Amino acid sequence: MESNHFDVIVAGAGISGITSAAAAASRGLRVALVSTGPGTFVLGAGCVEVQEMDRGTPSLEEAINFFRNLTDLAGCGFLGGIGETHYIPTILGSFQTVSLAPFYMWNGEPSESSQVAVVGIKGLSSFDCNFVAERLAYYTTKLGWGSTYVARDIELSTESGTVPGTLQFGNRYDRDLHFREELRDALKPIAAKANVVILPGILGLRSGQSEIEWLQKELGCLLCELPTLPPSIPGMRLFNRLEARLRKVGVEFFTGFPIRQLQIEDGRCKAVLLETPARPLRLSSETLILATGPFSGKLLGAYSAGVNRDLHPVNAAGEVLANNVFAAGAILRNSGARGGNAMAILTGYISGMLAAGVGVQYAQR
Amino acid sequence: MRKDDVSLDNCLKCSDCNTACPVVTAHPAYPGPKRLGPELERMRREGIECDTDWLEYCLGCHRCDLACPNEVNVSELIARAKASHKKTPIRALRDWWFARPGLLGKLLTIAPGISNFSLRLKPVRALMSVFMKITPERTFPAYHKPLPAGLPTTPQSSAEANGSARVVFFPGCFIQYNQPELGCHALQLLQFNGFQPEVANSVCCGVPSLANGNPEEARKRAAANVNNMIDAVNAGARIVTACSSCGHMLKTGFADLLEGDSALAKKAEKIAANTYDIAELLVLQQDAGKFNTQFQPAAAPLKLAYHAPCHQKSQGIGRPWYHLLRQIPGVEIEDLNAGCCGMSGTFGFKEEKYPVSMEVGSELFAAVRASAPQAVVTECATCQMQIVHGTGVKAVHPVNILLNAYKAGARP
Numbered sequence: 042m043e044s045n046h047f048d049v050i051v052a053g054a055g056i057s058g059i060t061s062a063a064a065a066a067s068r069g070l071r072v073a074l075v076s077t078g079p080g081t082f083v084l085g086a087g088c089v090e091v092q093e094m095d096r097g098t099p100s101l102e103e104a105i106n107f108f109r110n111l112t113d114l115a116g117c118g119f120l121g122g123i124g125e126t127h128y129i130p131t132i133l134g135s136f137q138t139v140s141l142a143p144f145y146m147w148n149g150e151p152s153e154s155s156q157v158a159v160v161g162i163k164g165l166s167s168f169d170c171n172f173v174a175e176r177l178a179y180y181t182t183k184l185g186w187g188s189t190y191v192a193r194d195i196e197l198s199t200e201s202g203t204v205p206g207t208l209q210f211g212n213r214y215d216r217d218l219h220f221r222e223e224l225r226d227a228l229k230p231i232a233a234k235a236n237v238v239i240l241p242g243i244l245g246l247r248s249g250q251s252e253i254e255w256l257q258k259e260l261g262c263l264l265c266e267l268p269t270l271p272p273s274i275p276g277m278r279l280f281n282r283l284e285a286r287l288r289k290v291g292v293e294f295f296t297g298f299p300i301r302q303l304q305i306e307d308g309r310c311k312a313v314l315l316e317t318p319a320r321p322l323r324l325s326s327e328t329l330i331l332a333t334g335p336f337s338g339k340l341l342g343a344y345s346a347g348v349n350r351d352l353h354p355v356n357a358a359g360e361v362l363a364n365n366v367f368a369a370g371a372i373l374r375n376s377g378a379r380g381g382n383a384m385a386i387l388t389g390y391i392s393g394m395l396a397a398g399v400g401v402q403y404a405q406r
Numbered sequence: 407m408r409k410d411d412v413s414l415d416n417c418l419k420c421s422d423c424n425t426a427c428p429v430v431t432a433h434p435a436y437p438g439p440k441r442l443g444p445e446l447e448r449m450r451r452e453g454i455e456c457d458t459d460w461l462e463y464c465l466g467c468h469r470c471d472l473a474c475p476n477e478v479n480v481s482e483l484i485a486r487a488k489a490s491h492k493k494t495p496i497r498a499l500r501d502w503w504f505a506r507p508g509l510l511g512k513l514l515t516i517a518p519g520i521s522n523f524s525l526r527l528k529p530v531r532a533l534m535s536v537f538m539k540i541t542p543e544r545t546f547p548a549y550h551k552p553l554p555a556g557l558p559t560t561p562q563s564s565a566e567a568n569g570s571a572r573v574v575f576f577p578g579c580f581i582q583y584n585q586p587e588l589g590c591h592a593l594q595l596l597q598f599n600g601f602q603p604e605v606a607n608s609v610c611c612g613v614p615s616l617a618n619g620n621p622e623e624a625r626k627r628a629a630a631n632v633n634n635m636i637d638a639v640n641a642g643a644r645i646v647t648a649c650s651s652c653g654h655m656l657k658t659g660f661a662d663l664l665e666g667d668s669a670l671a672k673k674a675e676k677i678a679a680n681t682y683d684i685a686e687l688l689v690l691q692q693d694a695g696k697f698n699t700q701f702q703p704a705a706a707p708l709k710l711a712y713h714a715p716c717h718q719k720s721q722g723i724g725r726p727w728y729h730l731l732r733q734i735p736g737v738e739i740e741d742l743n744a745g746c747c748g749m750s751g752t753f754g755f756k757e758e759k760y761p762v763s764m765e766v767g768s769e770l771f772a773a774v775r776a777s778a779p780q781a782v783v784t785e786c787a788t789c790q791m792q793i794v795h796g797t798g799v800k801a802v803h804p805v806n807i808l809l810n811a812y813k814a815g816a817r818p
Contacts, residue, residue, distance in 0.1 A: 044689045044729060078475025083420050200434040208424055209434040216432070216768070246425060272421035288743060297472025298722045317722030319657035319678045 043325060047073040047293070049396045050313055050326040052300055052340075055080025056087060057370025057385035058332035059283050060104070063111050064393025065330075066290045073324055074287065075295045075315060080334070082280035086242070086268040087382060091123050091140035094380040094387070101383070104390035105141065112143070115286035116249030117279050120147045130239060132168055132267050134176025140383070145244065145253050145275060148237055149265030151181050151188035158235035160228065163196045164205040167269040168241035170194060191235070195227040210243035211274035214252075225259045232260035242266045242274040247281050298322065303329070303340055303363075310363045328396040329363075332370040332389060347376030352392050367392040414483070416476040417444035423480050426473035428746035429463055432765035436463050439470035442487070443480040450487060458491040463762065465750040466617050467716035468654075482662075488619040497756075500538045504752040505618040508610035508627070511549065511583030518549040541760040544795060547787070553577050553586040555607040558593040562602065570602045572643040573687070574635060578652035579610050580787040591809045592648045592684060598812050599691050599698045606645065607634045611655040612663065613717075614751055621663065628660045629670055636673045645681045648805055650786045651751065654717035656681040683718070684805065685726035685785070692730075704736030704815035710807070711779035712741045713770060713793065715786035716750075727785060727804040734811040739783070744773035747784075749792035764796065771796040781818035783807060 049065045051058045054076035062074045089108075094101065105123050112119045121127055121141035128136040130149045151157075159177070161170030174192035181188045198220075199205050213220040224243075232238055244253050244266055257264050268275050288294065295315060302314040302321075312325035331340065331354070349355050352367040369388040378384055417440070424430050424438040437460050446456045461484055470480040493501060503510055514521040524530050525546040534540040562570075573596060581589040589605070596603040608631055612624035635645060647653035660674035682690075691697045712728050731739050748766030753759050774782055774797045781800040782793050790801035800818055810817050 043693045044726075045693075045724065077477065078420075078422050078473055080475075083422050083425065202435050206434075208421070208430065208438075212431045212434065271419070272425045277425050285743075288741070293724065295722070295724060297474075297719070299477065315722060318654075318720070319681055322722055322724070 045322070045324050047071050047324065047326040049073070049328045049330060049393070050075060050324055051330045051332060051393075052076070052313070053080065053332035053334060053370065054078075054280075054284070054296075055082070055332060055334060055370060055385065056382050057389035058330070059287065060108055060111070060386050060389030061330050061332055061369050061393040061396075062287055062292050063283075063290070064107060064390045065328075065396050066287065066292050067107075068394070068397035068399065070397055072292045073295060073326070074292050075298075075300060075313070075324070077297060077299045079277070079280040079284075082276040083272045084276065085273055086143060086146055086275040087279045088129065088137065088139040088143075088146065089119070089121075089141040089382040089386065090138060090380075091383045092126065092138060094383050096124055098387065100391055101387050104387045105383070107390050108386045109141070111283070111286065112279075115282040116251075117282040118144050118250065120144055130173070130177055130265070130267060132173060132241070132269055134173040134180075136177075136180060143275065143279060144250065145264065145266045147265070148263035149239055149267070151177075151186040153187040155188040155237050156235045157188055157190045157237045157239060158231045159190055159192050160231060160238055160240045161192065161194050162205055162210070162241065162243075163194050164199070165207070165241060166204075167207065168267070173239070193231045195231070197227060198223060207241060207243050207269050207274050208272055211246045211277075214243060214245040215247050221256065225256060228256075228260055232262040235262055237263045237265060239265045239267060242268045242276075244274070244278075246274055246277045248278060249282060295322070295324065300340060303366075305363050308361070308364055310366050327365060329366045330392045330396060331366065331368045331372055332385075332392075333372055335371040335374045348373060351395060352388060367395055413478045414444050414447055416478045418476055420475065422473045422475060423470035423478075426469045428467060428469065428748065428766045429465060429762065431745075432748070432768070433463075433762045436460060436762075439464070439480045439484065443470070443483040444478055447483045447487070450490075458487065461488045461491050462619070463759065464488070465716070465746060465748070465753060465766070466613075467746050467750065468720040469716060469746065472719065485616055486621070488616075489621055491619055493619075496537065496539050500540060500756070501618040501620070501752075503538075504755070505615040505620040505623050506610070507579040507583075507614050507752075511552065511579050514549045515552050515583050518551060522548045535757060539757040540755050541757045543760055544755055544791075547580070547584045547791060549583055550586050552582050553589040553605055555605045557604050558590065558597070560590070560594065560597075562597050570600045572638075572641075573601045573603050573646045574606045574638045574643050575603050576606045576608050576611075576631075576635070576645050576647050576652055576656065576681075578608075578647065578649040579614075580649060585787060585803075588648070588803050588805060591803075592646075592805050595684070595688075595805055595809050595812075596646065598809070599688055600696050601687075603646070606638075609634075611652040612659065613651045613655045616659070617751055617753065624659070625663045628663045628674065629667075631656075632660060632664065632670055632673045632677055635677055639677055639680045643680075644687070645677060646684050646687055647681065648684045648785065648803065650683065650715040650717040650721070653681065653683045654720055657721060683721060683723060683726065683785075685730055686721075686723045688730055689726045697730075698812065699733065701734055701811045702813065702815040704734070704811070705817070707736045707738060708734075708807075708816045708818060709779045710737060710739040710818070711774060711777040711782045712739055712804075713744070713747065713774075713782055713784040713789060714741070715784055715789045716746050718785060727783070731783065731804055731807055734808065734816045737807070737811075737816050740777050740779070742770065742773045742777060742782075744770040746770070747789045747792040747796075749788040751788050754788070754792060763792070767792055767796050774799050
């Protein structure tokens with residue numbers, strides 16, 4: 042067999058593409074994940090809202106459970122579930138409603154007994170603790186949730202000639218044990234008077250559960266980390282952890298070179314051509330899953346007019362463009378699908394399973 | 407290489423490049439590819455004077471390019487600006503030499519014994535530190551009698567050569583002057599797999615010249631190489647590299663460097679289109695059912711760790727060596743995937759950059775120690791040097807592992 046032949050090629054390394062690749066790999070398929078850049082992880086934290094979708098959507102629960110399990114194995118476990126509504130603070134001092142969120146954001150949910158310290162870092166322009174604390178206090182009072190908020194500033198060392206930045210702190214949290222201790226010592230007096238500490242996302246781009254729980258244990262209080270302006274450290278951490286997990290289960294990564302062409306013959310996509318140096322790299326596969334996001338759906342050209350119940354892209358007349366191509370994730374927004382990351386996980390999971398020949402159905406509303 | 411001026415406007419400031427940059431990760435004072443590339447480029451193009459000191463700290467690893475979701479040629483913007491940096495006289499002299507490993511190799515291999523003896527002497531290294539700003543922490547690689555151009559010294563029998571495809575092996579300076587034995591091994595490996603190899607009449611590929619801020623020198627090397635090899639390519643031969651940086655340059659750099667001369671640029675494109683990494687070629691051979699799998703049984707299991715050099719990743723050919731070596735009986739191989747080694751050719755030799763080089767490599771060193779292999783396999787010679795320097799673990803070129811497997815069973 043050709044070396045560059047795969048059971049499945051997944052295009053796109055966002056939440057949907059990653060879920061899709063993981064689902065196909067979990068069924069023993071040989072998977073290639075082709076991407077340029079790590080999706081939208083750099084912009085956010087990957088929280089999942091299920092509210093926008095009908096809870097009874099077929100396969101939704103199965104898909105969400107699969108995703109939760111995937112994140113657990115990757116060391117960046119998500120908490121929550123379908124039908125749950127939680128309120129997680131944002132750096133704008135508002136609350137976003139989520140159903141699932143990574144464990145390091147989870148503790149920000151307000152409750153009767155929580156005394157919350159919002160901690161800023163002197164000189165870090167992308168996180169204003171006074172602003173966040175004031176607004177969160179306003180909302181919780183208005184809604185009668187009972188949490189109290191205080192704003193606190195800490196000072197952290199920076200490398201000479203630099204201003205404080207989340208990327209610097211995140212990298213140092215990963216690589217420098219002294220920095221972790223410095224952060225712990227700076228937070229200690231604040232943590233002594235609070236049971237929840239909210240801080241800007243700086244706890245490493247690669248750290249797993251144990252590296253973050255270490256800090257929580259040392260402080261004796263709960264931590265909630267909020268993504269700031271790009272790069273979102275918690276978002277990149279989620280990507281790095283998931284990528285490492287996929288590599289471990291044998292997914293082959295082709296990173297940095299866009300797909301320029303699909304080779305479609307007789308109603309099947311035989312191969313994709315990557316724009317690599319010197320000459321295009323040809324990857325062939327039994328199945329192609331397009332999880333390329335809303336802005337890069339142009340591979341299918343103007344022919345695509347949405348997807349059918351099996352997630353196959355179809356033309357205006359409803360005819361399937363290629364019977365071994367599936368679409369997943371935000372690319373489906375062009376054909377009216379809604380539901381953010383929940384939809385991305387659902388369609389990623391279904392497409393991966395369909396590629397493995399497992400019958401799951403996508404019921405588009 | 408993807409190169410049009412529009413690419414600058416493609417930058418969305420998402421910072422993916424900064425999170426992927428090994429120097430940013432290890433050394434927070436470095437402003438990062440986003441700033442040094444697209445952001446400052448706008449000012450440079452307006453003729454506004456910008457600070458150029460940090461440009462020198464770009465490793466040229468191309469990880470920013472691979473991380474960019476919007477196809478900005480980040481590293482190229484930095485590489486082009488590098489030439490504008492004014493160096494102190496000592497550093498300028500040092501980098502003049504570092505930009506010319508071919509010349510250095512020629513001189514030092516006139517009497518390799520004397521060169522190797524002198525380069526290892528403490529006082530010589532102390533003097534190089536003072537007068538050349540070359541770190542005394544590192545040892546220079548040993549120099550050997552260079553690999554002669556032309557047909558290999560162990561010729562194929564006419565029966566073996568019958569019907570096999572002609573390939574031209576581009577050795578590059580390191581194989582030429584420091585590891586000529588590896589060059590011979592590469593030729594044998596090609597013969598084992600049904601190719602008729604010959605050694606290219608070649609000069610330095612030009613990567614070190616570009617990295618040391620001397621595109622003019624790189625241009626000369628590119629032109630010489632193109633003129634030397636175009637006839638063979640026109641006659642249907644393929645060019646094979648075993649050094650990932652040379653391979654990267656032949657595939658992505660020649661045509662760009664020679665864009666001022668359209669006839670030469672055209673030839674350079676043809677050369678690029680016919681250049682293959684040796685493992686890439688062997689994988690093609692495997693797909694054609696012609697990969698030699700006559701492995702000798704291994705005396706003992708062999709535990710290896712694979713480090714993919716940055717210039718291997720930037721070629722976009724997947725992981726051919728990893729997959730080839732996995733097929734050898736008795737070999738267990740782990741892909742470390744632990745980032746850049748930090749050596750970046752001559753970068754790690756520079757006294758002022760040595761600490762950054764080691765900081766960058768620390769993640770890889772930790773991964774090597776955790777994996778505890780009998781040897782690390784990597785196709786880049788300076789990655790090998792850095793791994794040995796940072797961990798004490800043996801580092802070898804995959805060509806040697808595969809050739810050993812044919813001859814005597816897998817061993818490091």
